[in-house]
Amino acid sequence: MSERLLEIHDLVASFQTEDGWVRAVDKVSFNVDVGKSVGLVGESGCGKTVTAMSIVDLLPKPSGHVLEGEILLKGEDLRKVTDKRLQAVRGGEVGVIFQEPMTALNPVQRVGKQLVEVLRIHKKLSGRKALQLAIEWLDKVGIPDPEQRAMAYPHQLSGGMRQRVMIAMALCCEPKLVIADEPTTALDVTVQAQILNLLENMRRELGMSVLLITHDLGVIAEQCEEVVVMYAGRIVEKGTVQDVFTRPAHAYTKGLLSSIPRLENAHKSELNTIPGQVAAIKDFVPGCRFCQRMGRRNTMVRRRPPYTEIADGHWVEACRECYEG
């Protein structure tokens, strides 16, 4: 029996907009076990990032709020702790790697200094010791000449190098959980391969868990043990990567998997598509939202479909149109 690190129960995250409150994440539940790598996948606007950022309360304020649910990190409900404790968790027990390091890093501070700041706050190190450790971490994430690069500003580094700095910042306090939000989306494939490899090595070395958010199913298949597929603010399917990729149950998962151009595809053949697009959040129906996209008008539009466990740990939102059980 593996040990639970993070448990999320019925998470609801909402945003205040001109159209009133909209539910970007609508009762989402999943777990991350110790040492495991879980992928969170879905198209843009389906609530992946909002789900992940809710964990450490990094939703854009004042419009974003976690309204309901439990977020348990080693049994401690992060929704109920003090701000001070949450600050210690953020960057301490939970590291976050953001998609675009150019906006996440401070542009007017040397990267070494930014790392030192993290280490001084969370590890209570003296300036000298922190700098030494910062340089060690830059070296660990594969940055050549770490002493010199520590003195560089973010704009002086390439995209891949900036992402390495972000990883060093997220990992330098040896977190138990790393939330990586599209860590390689802005990078070229060859650099992506380097960064994913680095992340994987670090995970093994430090025994941490990873919650990897991406829209790239290829990245999930290679990096993760478990996968959570989100659509329009809800989970439509979750399970081991093996189960979900080889025996996808929900029509959305099937559609996603079959619309990827693959290298072995017949040349210029027609790709499978999912018609339409994700509805705007304010238009989400209470029932099955994939039926909404497909233009199906049936009872499922009115009532939310239940979840069914179709194999050990393989769950699917059992809409009778989208899942043939």
Add this chain to the structure above:
Amino acid sequence: MGKKSEFLLQVSNLKQYFPVKGGVFGSKVGDVKAVDGVSFHIKKGETLGLVGESGCGKSTLGKSIVRLLKPTAGQIQFQGMDITNMAQPALRPLRQDFQMVFQDPAESLDSRMNVNELIAEPLVIQRMGNARQRRQRVNELLDQVGLPKSAAQKFPFEFSGGQRQRIGIARALAVNPDLLILDEPVSALDVSVQAQVINLLLELQRELSLSYLFIAHDLAVVKHVSDRVAVMYLGKLVEEAPANELYQDPKHAYTKALFSAIPVPEPGHQRERTILEGEVPSPINPPTGSAFGSRINHPDYEKTVGVDLTPVEISPGHLVAPDQCCLTSEDFAKVKPKEEPLPASTD
């Protein structure tokens, strides 16, 4: 009109340099060799895919071909006519025949124009038809790219990314071009929408016998839509082959590395993963020999310095740079430059 050529577009030894200014008086201190001696051709109804990492010069190449830039050297022939140094007024009527579709439709479409105005704009510029005919043509185009007629009165922000890209395509098609330069047309889209736009492009190509230059960094997408694929690295082509052949039998080490870096959506997929060290070097001071050889610190790098690495044919239709660092010795033997007579030795 110029004489008919077998090729719709023929590019020979194209160079596009940008000056680097520096020093106290902003004098020129060097060149960014964004495109450095590229040759290829596109036939009617054919798609040439162009792949490479960011900064390798693929977008610049696209822009020089449609003459949004003035090439530094080389030749661009379109339908047999040399357009390399043609002045803009002379070029304007020709622009009917080649159009460009950009990556980010949110940025390339004027947000203050409605869809009708956006799609009709190229017709106005080319003085084609009267107002009524143009409106009719806009409706026709909306239908062709799968948008409802009601879209005509809306503004770009009212559409999703995929729909905006359809507007970009309709706008490019308005003047009945023969060639579309597609610069990362699907990179900003989600996979299900990406598949819709790819299908649309394939369908339009069949219907209108269009030719495409399809520029992208996603090798799987490029391979899917292209007849032939050219691989670009640091301003130069390193390999070109029919799409299937390139995938089944890549010759150049860089092409192999690119293929091996693509994550495959199959769990447990076994592959030889070559993790490349380093990143694309700067085109300001590119290595004098094999650019890729220098990135991977190949022991034979010195032997490529000063060698002409223009791709040559290794098998029919399959071209590869005769680069000792990046080919197996067997492949290199096939494309090795002819031995020059050695200067009289002194020992």
